[in-house]
Amino acid sequence: EADIYQTPRYLVIGTGKKITLECSQTMGHDKMYWYQQDPGMELHLIHYSYGVNSTEKGDLSSESTVSRIRTEHFPLTLESARPSHTSQYLCASSKQGWTEAFFGQGTRLTVV
Amino acid sequence: GEDVEQSLFLSVREGDSSVINCTYTDSSSTYLYWYKQEPGAGLQLLTYIFSNMDMKQDQRLTVLLNKKDKHLSLRIADTQTGDSAIYFCAESRSTGANNLFFGTGTRLTVIP
Numbered sequence: 001e002a003d004i005y006q007t008p009r010y011l012v013i014g015t016g017k018k019i020t021l022e023c024s025q026t027m028g029h030d031k032m033y034w035y036q037q038d039p040g041m042e043l044h045l046i047h048y049s050y051g052v053n054s055t056e057k058g059d060l061s062s063e064s065t066v067s068r069i070r071t072e073h074f075p076l077t078l079e080s081a082r083p084s085h086t087s088q089y090l091c092a093s094s095k096q097g098w099t100e101a102f103f104g105q106g107t108r109l110t111v112v
Numbered sequence: 113g114e115d116v117e118q119s120l121f122l123s124v125r126e127g128d129s130s131v132i133n134c135t136y137t138d139s140s141s142t143y144l145y146w147y148k149q150e151p152g153a154g155l156q157l158l159t160y161i162f163s164n165m166d167m168k169q170d171q172r173l174t175v176l177l178n179k180k181d182k183h184l185s186l187r188i189a190d191t192q193t194g195d196s197a198i199y200f201c202a203e204s205r206s207t208g209a210n211n212l213f214f215g216t217g218t219r220l221t222v223i224p
Contacts, residue, residue, distance in 0.1 A: 006154075009152075041198060041216055041217040041219075042214060042215075042216050042217070043155075043200070043212075043214040044214075045211045045212070048211075058211065059211060090154055090155065092155075097143070097204065098143065098145065098160075098202075098204045098212050099143060099145075099157075099160055101157065101212075102157075103147075103154040103155040103156070104154050105152070105153050105154040106153070106154050
């Protein structure tokens with residue numbers, strides 16, 4: 001059982017609101033990732049981190065930002081939510097390579 | 113995702129074998145993975161294969177890799193209703209190693 005948690009699981013929010021999606025892992029993994037999963041099911045990397053104070057943008061441009069102040073915590077923030085941000089957001093962490101990666105259950109965000 | 117392709121849907125009868133196919137285009141792939149996503153859940157790593165292997169078996173799962181044709185398949189023997197889910201093929205590459213490149217996912221439906 002993976003020890004990586006995302007909250008909330010579901011969120012419906014109005015346009016213009018600021019939101020933070022939480023992701024925490026208790027495995028001591030240095031690498032953490034955020035993926036966006038669009039309605040057609042494809043996943044795209046939007047942010048990743050090598051460790052504390054490290055944040056990098058992924059392949060898919062995103063208006064969201066991330067921070068990594070603690071090893072176990074990798075929150076994603078949208079300063080002003082828009083309907084185009086409606087998607088599922090999946091957080092993952094790994095110790096080394098992807099053969100040891102775990103995914104959270106995801107946050108399904110709907111912006112109305 | 114555009115470099116990793118899967119058919120979108122597959123239906124099989126309970127007890128039959130399921131074969132889910134995937135093609136990829138990047139010859140620098142190091143590992144190839146199969147993930148399972150059940151409704152409302154995150155991604156679960158099912159199995160993976162190193163790019164210099166051509167087959168890997170793990171209980172009911174058999175992975176076949178044809179590196180020449182860049183074709184990967186996942187065979188599930190004695191498919192059960194609990195196998196109904198979306199299955200993602202993914203690859204990690206020697207370049208851009210911080211990203212997993214996902215296919216679009218194949219929705220497997222097992223008919224009782």
